[in-house]
Amino acid sequence: MENFIEVLKLVKNYGDFCAVDNLSFEVKKGEIFGLLGPNGAGKSTTINILSSLLTYQKGSAKINGLEVSKNASKVKALIGLVPQDIALYDYLSAYENVSFFASCYGLKGQDLKNAVNDALEFVGLLDKAKLKPKKMSGGMKRRLNIACGIAHRPQLIIMDEPTVGVDTQSRDYILNSIKKLRENGVTIIYTSHYMNEVEELCDRIAIVDHGKLVACGSKNELIALTTDVKSFQIKFKSLSTFHSEKFIIETLNLPSIKNVSINENMIKIDTALDYSDISHLFDYLKDKNIEIIAIQTLVPDLDTVFLALTGREIR
Numbered sequence: 001m002e003n004f005i006e007v008l009k010l011v012k013n014y015g016d017f018c019a020v021d022n023l024s025f026e027v028k029k030g031e032i033f034g035l036l037g038p039n040g041a042g043k044s045t046t047i048n049i050l051s052s053l054l055t056y057q058k059g060s061a062k063i064n065g066l067e068v069s070k071n072a073s074k075v076k077a078l079i080g081l082v083p084q085d086i087a088l089y090d091y092l093s094a095y096e097n098v099s100f101f102a103s104c105y106g107l108k109g110q111d112l113k114n115a116v117n118d119a120l121e122f123v124g125l126l127d128k129a130k131l132k133p134k135k136m137s138g139g140m141k142r143r144l145n146i147a148c149g150i151a152h153r154p155q156l157i158i159m160d161e162p163t164v165g166v167d168t169q170s171r172d173y174i175l176n177s178i179k180k181l182r183e184n185g186v187t188i189i190y191t192s193h194y195m196n197e198v199e200e201l202c203d204r205i206a207i208v209d210h211g212k213l214v215a216c217g218s219k220n221e222l223i224a225l226t227t228d229v230k231s232f233q234i235k236f237k238s239l240s241t242f243h244s245e246k247f248i249i250e251t252l253n254l255p256s257i258k259n260v261s262i263n264e265n266m267i268k269i270d271t272a273l274d275y276s277d278i279s280h281l282f283d284y285l286k287d288k289n290i291e292i293i294a295i296q297t298l299v300p301d302l303d304t305v306f307l308a309l310t311g312r313e314i315r
């Protein structure tokens with residue numbers, strides 16, 4: 001897949017403070033790319049540079065082959081930015097807000113009307129078109145903020161923490177809308193400090209901390225950086241005839257089993273990370289008359305990865 005965005009050795013200083021420190025990553029066309037990092041990691045600074053709202057000291061940031069610092073207006077035409085701080089006009093209705101932002105991109109007449117209606121429908125606010133932001137909940141304002149950023153149908157949508165302060169229902173709505181955008185072939189940069197959202201949504205993820213790239217890859221590639229196993233915990237009904245040492249030795253001989261331990265009536269088995277079919281293990285347990293009460297899969301998540309790579313929890 002071709003690269004739509006290329007960031008190379010990017011440096012941004014605010015006075016003496018280095019907010020983006022030699023950052024490099026690439027975003028492929030049509031993917032949802034996550035920028036994941038704690039508050040202050042440099043996520044907003046990076047995407048504000050990509051949106052040509054901020055200048056930078058060193059390195060390069062290209063969108064569709066265009067260096068953003070030298071092609072501000074061309075780059076802006078490709079992008080829809082959904083900013084971290086909600087940017088809406090309180091005295092305009094939902095419809096008028098979206099219409100204002102879409103008209104800034106040159107849409108007018110029936111095209112503009114269609115674009116505004118589509119965007120409001122997309123975020124589930126078409127029936128609230130006449131409502132002003134001050135009468136809206138936090139979640140509705142966030143959704144309207146998204147409609148304003150995407151109405152002009154940009155090729156690249158940049159969303160900066162779009163789910164901060166929203167209720168669960170709006171959050172789910174937003175995440176599902178983003179997945180729909182991907183189906184339409186749009187490229188998306190999604191920044192967040194919520195691991196679970198990034199895990200659920202993003203095709204590839206750059207973990208950033210103190211302005212530096214910690215690691216970049218798909219969720220599975222990131223997990224593989226820190227561990228090569230997946231664990232299963234199997235709770236079984238105690239058997240007086242059960243011989244745990246013999247069981248361990250025999251189980252270790254089964255394919256793809258890396259480690260086995262037993263604690264009372266709980267067996268913990270580590271398999272290869274990419275190994276999903278453990279039916280032979282169940283056949284074996286059945287053969288031994290071991291009755292399974294519960295099974296739990298312990299797949300490492302991005303929290304574990306972040307902790308392993310930075311030595312800290314994300315928050």
Ligand SMILES: Nc1ncnc2c1ncn2[C@@H]1O[C@H](COP(=O)(O)OP(=O)(O)O)[C@@H](O)[C@H]1O
Nearest residue numbers: 014017019037038039040041042043044045046
């Ligand atoms: N205009 C500014 N002047 C000085 N420091 C700033 C400015 N904007 C951001 N910073 C600092 O740069 C760092 C990165 O900020 P930011 O890009 O907003 O991080 P994030 O979006 O990951 O929370 C933070 O330490 C922040 O305090």
Ligand SMILES: [Mg+2]
Nearest residue numbers: 043044084160
């Ligand atoms: Mg930010």
